[in-house]
Structures are given as C-alpha cells and as structure tokens.
Amino acid sequence: MGYGNPEQAYAEQINENLTVVNAPFKVGDRMDVGARATFLRVDSESGESKLVVFAPGPISEASASTIEKLGNGKIDYLVVPNIGHTMCLKQYIEHYPGVHVVCNKATAELIPEHEAVTVLETSHANREVAPSELGIAGIDDKLSFLFVPSHLLKEVAIYDKTDKALIFGDLFMNVPGHSQYKKADAPGWTGLLNKVPLFLYKATPDSRVQPLLLYYLLYRDTPLTREFVKLIKSLEIESFIMCHGDILSGEYGWKVFNNLFHNFT
Ligand SMILES: [Fe+2]
Numbered sequence: 001m002g003y004g005n006p007e008q009a010y011a012e013q014i015n016e017n018l019t020v021v022n023a024p025f026k027v028g029d030r031m032d033v034g035a036r037a038t039f040l041r042v043d044s045e046s047g048e049s050k051l052v053v054f055a056p057g058p059i060s061e062a063s064a065s066t067i068e069k070l071g072n073g074k075i076d077y078l079v080v081p082n083i084g085h086t087m088c089l090k091q092y093i094e095h096y097p098g099v100h101v102v103c104n105k106a107t108a109e110l111i112p113e114h115e116a117v118t119v120l121e122t123s124h125a126n127r128e129v130a131p132s133e134l135g136i137a138g139i140d141d142k143l144s145f146l147f148v149p150s151h152l153l154k155e156v157a158i159y160d161k162t163d164k165a166l167i168f169g170d171l172f173m174n175v176p177g178h179s180q181y182k183k184a185d186a187p188g189w190t191g192l193l194n195k196v197p198l199f200l201y202k203a204t205p206d207s208r209v210q211p212l213l214l215y216y217l218l219y220r221d222t223p224l225t226r227e228f229v230k231l232i233k234s235l236e237i238e239s240f241i242m243c244h245g246d247i248l249s250g251e252y253g254w255k256v257f258n259n260l261f262h263n264f265t
Helices: 061-071 089-095 192-200 209-218 222-234 250-260
Strands: 010-015 018-023 025-027 035-043 049-054 077-079 100-103 117-119 143-148 155-160 165-168 239-242
Touching (some): 035 061, 035 155, 035 239, 077 089
Parallel strands (some): 077 100
Antiparallel strands (some): 035 049
C-alpha cells in the first residue's frame, strides 16, 4: 500500500475555492486505485477564510502550492475519513501543528499527543452535523460533517454546501481513476492482478459486483446503512468527490450511486 513518486501528484482546480490533488496510489501492492486529497476554502461569518483539507496524501509540490494559494500556507481543519487514510496524518501535524483534526475514534487514537482533535461518534451518525456542534464556529452555512458508523472503517465525510459536493474517502470507489494517473509513468491498472479487483469495483449505473461488495463486505449493518443512504438522497449533490477514482457529476453520478446502494433501499 502506498503513494508513488510525489512528483506524480498534481493539483486540479475545480473552482476558486476548491482544488483536488490527484495522485497514484496502490492498495496491497497490487491494486492501483489512485488517491485524491481535497482542499476547500470557506469564508467564515467573521469574514476570515478557513482552509479545510480532506484526506491528505504526502506533502508534495502540488499540495504545498495549493495550501499556499488557498490558505496562505496555513491549514485550519484536517478531516480524516478513516484509519485507512492516516499514512500522512503525522507528517501533516508536524508541518501544521496548529491544525484542528476532525476524525473518528480509531484515527484519534493514533494521535493522542495532539490537542485539537474532534471525534465523531454514535450521536453524530447518519445526519448532517453542523460544524458548530463540534466547536467549529462560523461555517455552518458552508459545510456539514457526516459520520457513517455502519461502514467497515466508520467513515467521516463532508458535504460542501456551496459546491453541492459530497467529499468522501471510501464510501464507494469509481476506479480506475484515470484522472489520478495522468502524471504517472504508466497507467496504473495494467496486468491481470490489477484488472480483476478493478473490475470488481467498477462503478456504473448497471455494474453488478460493487453493489454486492458494498452489501456483503463494506457495510456491516443494513438498517443503519439504509439510514445513511436516505441521508445522502436527502442532500442536493452535484458532485461525488471520492478518494479513489474519477469524480462523478450530475445525473450520471446519481445513477451510479443509486445502483451501487440499491440493496439498501
Ligand atoms: Fe481509501
């Protein structure tokens, strides 16, 4: 499991406040699923800009220049989707010691020495959690946090209200991530051992296998997952910005989501 050469990471500006950094990333030395970190600048009620970083990869030229541009070199909030996305957590805390981390319990246990940590727990499950409820003031109209405890890794996600984007780690995948291998030496999904798992995780409006993987493997409590799916469907979402694979937009994105989660409706 790991990232490739940091020089293969590149920043893709979605709009003036939202940039993603795409990079090659491998699970189990075999499955090239790619990775994406999301950088979101929000204007708080006090007029101050805050930079929220979701699921960061290694600090690279691409991420450092994005932080410089959107946060004047400073990060305010670091959101970690789950324990599978903690490879670079300590590196970030070392570089940005004042950062406020928002995560689940398993992630928080990795950084006991860090003071500014807010943990999402059962009382936050499957609803929009306002930042003010977590002690984060002034940005309730910009985003909400989601906590999905029925996910195998107890996922923490963000709903970006301005861009109508669901930003998440592993709720589902849309591999292969062509956008994440643009700067790689070679496409990351060649070879049979790679193609098989990538086929299994194919995300289309009629893919058959990933819905079963989600139902039997990734989500552990069907009634709770139904609540999660109901929550997602209640949100106005124009983009699904996941960590692994290509971003899904508009009506097509919803068709994919509805197919992948049809066993939970
Ligand atoms: Fe992941």
